[in-house]
Amino acid sequence: MAKAIYDKPRPKGLGKSKPLSSSQKSKAKAMASKGNRPYPNMVDNIRASKMEHGGEIPTMDARNRSQSYKEGGKVTPAWQRKEGKSESGGLNQKGRDSYNKKTGGNLKAPQPEGGSRKKSFCARMGGMKKKLTSKKTANDPDSRINKALRKWKC
Numbered sequence: 001m002a003k004a005i006y007d008k009p010r011p012k013g014l015g016k017s018k019p020l021s022s023s024q025k026s027k028a029k030a031m032a033s034k035g036n037r038p039y040p041n042m043v044d045n046i047r048a049s050k051m052e053h054g055g056e057i058p059t060m061d062a063r064n065r066s067q068s069y070k071e072g073g074k075v076t077p078a079w080q081r082k083e084g085k086s087e088s089g090g091l092n093q094k095g096r097d098s099y100n101k102k103t104g105g106n107l108k109a110p111q112p113e114g115g116s117r118k119k120s121f122c123a124r125m126g127g128m129k130k131k132l133t134s135k136k137t138a139n140d141p142d143s144r145i146n147k148a149l150r151k152w153k154c
Helices: 022-034 042-050 093-103 116-132 135-139 144-151
Strands: none
Touching: 022 042, 116 144, 135 144
């Protein structure tokens, strides 16, 4: 498990820490009271120091899709959003790349023409369709599982 930020030593390349400005302190106090945490605390001070000129925490712009943080949490990766999913079933390249980056996995494109990956996938997904889906989902041609099975030519 990763260490908490306050358990790690300060990186040597960052130099000496700088004090918070008065506006950053007030933001940190507001975040602490909103989260029912005592102030001063390191977490709120770090978040306040990362704010641009004492303003709001930068949020994700829907047009450029850059990874950043919202007040309530992280932006979801592409493989969990529509832009990472293929219309014909499964994930597209952007979705596979984001999944591999997030989890350290090694997802590959479908192998519909044959081979050991196709046999394994068809056996596994066929069993999932039979055991883990409702009759409505199993018979729906537009369900994600049926689209994936069609794409792999199972």
